[in-house]
Amino acid sequence: MQIKPEAVERCGDTVIHEETVNRVRELMPPDETLYDLAELFKVFGDSTRVRILWALDESEMCVCDIAALLGMTQSAVSHQLRHLKQAKLVTNRREGKTVFYSLADEHVRQVFDQALEHILEDRYE
Amino acid sequence: MQIKPEAVERCGDTVIHEETVNRVRELMPPDETLYDLAELFKVFGDSTRVRILWALDESEMCVCDIAALLGMTQSAVSHQLRHLKQAKLVTNRREGKTVFYSLADEHVRQVFDQALEHILEDRYE
DNA sequence: TGAATATATGAACATATATTCATATGTTCA
DNA sequence: TGAACATATGAATATATGTTCATATATTCA
Numbered sequence: 001m002q003i004k005p006e007a008v009e010r011c012g013d014t015v016i017h018e019e020t021v022n023r024v025r026e027l028m029p030p031d032e033t034l035y036d037l038a039e040l041f042k043v044f045g046d047s048t049r050v051r052i053l054w055a056l057d058e059s060e061m062c063v064c065d066i067a068a069l070l071g072m073t074q075s076a077v078s079h080q081l082r083h084l085k086q087a088k089l090v091t092n093r094r095e096g097k098t099v100f101y102s103l104a105d106e107h108v109r110q111v112f113d114q115a116l117e118h119i120l121e122d123r124y125e
Numbered sequence: 126m127q128i129k130p131e132a133v134e135r136c137g138d139t140v141i142h143e144e145t146v147n148r149v150r151e152l153m154p155p156d157e158t159l160y161d162l163a164e165l166f167k168v169f170g171d172s173t174r175v176r177i178l179w180a181l182d183e184s185e186m187c188v189c190d191i192a193a194l195l196g197m198t199q200s201a202v203s204h205q206l207r208h209l210k211q212a213k214l215v216t217n218r219r220e221g222k223t224v225f226y227s228l229a230d231e232h233v234r235q236v237f238d239q240a241l242e243h244i245l246e247d248r249y250e
Numbered sequence: 251t252g253a254a255t256a257t258a259t260g261a262a263c264a265t266a267t268a269t270t271c272a273t274a275t276g277t278t279c280a
Numbered sequence: 281t282g283a284a285c286a287t288a289t290g291a292a293t294a295t296a297t298g299t300t301c302a303t304a305t306a307t308t309c310a
Contacts, residue, residue: 010255011199011255011256011257016187016223017186017187020184020190021190021193021194023184024180024183024186024194025194027183028183028194031172031176034175036244037172037175037237037240037241038169038170038171038172038174038175039172040240040244041166041167041170042166042171044162044166044169044170045167045168045169046163046167046267046268047156047160047162047163047164048268048269049163050162050163050166051153051159054154054159055153058148058149058152059145059148059149061142061146062142062287063286063287063288064136064141064286065145065146069149069150069153073269073271074136074287074288075269075271075288076268076269076270077287078287078288078289081287081288082288082289089243094276096278096286097276097277097284097285098277098287099286105243105246107246111236111240112162114232114236114239115165115166115232115236116158116162117232118165118213118230118232118233119158119162119165121230137286141286171298173299187256187257188258197299198299198300199257199258200257200258200299200301200302201299201300203258203259204259204299205298206257206258207259219257219306219307221307222255222256222257222306222308223256223307224256224257224258
């Protein structure tokens with residue numbers, strides 16, 4: 001399919017394909033939604049948090065265990081758990097001195113699985 | 126279900142729940158995979174790139190059009206398109222002076238949809 | 251070939267953020 | 281109550297990154 005010239009204006013002035021731009025603009029979700037989406041992905045965009053989420057998908061764990069599993073400081077893990085909780089991706093319950101964290105959302109696994117497909121597809125081509 | 130004490134060691138020394146940690150450790154994917162996963166999400170974790178991807182999911186577009194749609198500099202858009210291409214999320218074809226970009230992966234939409242469910246779930250509770 | 255135009259890119263700057271360190275908070279138990 | 285321990289958190293630091301600006305590259309057309 002060829003792109004038909006919708007307008008003859010230069011790029012610098014208005015737009016080259018004005019109709020396309022206008023059509024897509026109407027189809028776009030509100031900026032706030034796309035901003036929230038990016039914010040959520042930003043939370044996923046750190047290997048420490050990804051590892052924590054993956055671990056919690058296997059089992060509820062306390063901070064100390066996560067730190068041991070990942071070979072990280074208790075403080076670093078605690079800071080990241082804070083982010084994950086703010087994003088409502090994990091919840092926690094206290095049992096004495098210990099605080100157990102677990103996944104708060106069943107979508108996480110599905111998002112990860114879809115993203116993994118993209119990665120694996122790239123690897124073996 | 127109660128957590129049974131698997132070990133009596135202190136957190137500082139070894140691990141509190143050693144069996145859990147060992148079990149989860151074996152279930153975890155290789156670090157490289159989780160690192161790649163985080164890298165991919167890092168690409169999604171910017172509202173400019175999310176908006177570009179969403180736009181391209183609606184229609185193939187040239188750099189100039191994307192810049193006009195988003196109200197951004199051509200340079201800024203071009204830089205971000207570079208990231209998206211490196212992540213193999215978009216491809217491009219040249220037609221004269223114009224370069225058209227389009228989605229390279231059908232998983233993007235699915236990942237976005239899953240993530241949106243999480244967001245919308247949070248909003249109306 | 252040279253002017254005009256669309257896109258790409260390197261350097262610089264400002265901002266965001268992950269980890270560390272020190273310390274505070276909360277809980278148990280003697 | 282006080283000691284021991286698990287977790288949380290504020291400040292500081294180092295690093296990563298998005299945008300801007302200037303400029304390079306690529307293509308068309310007279």
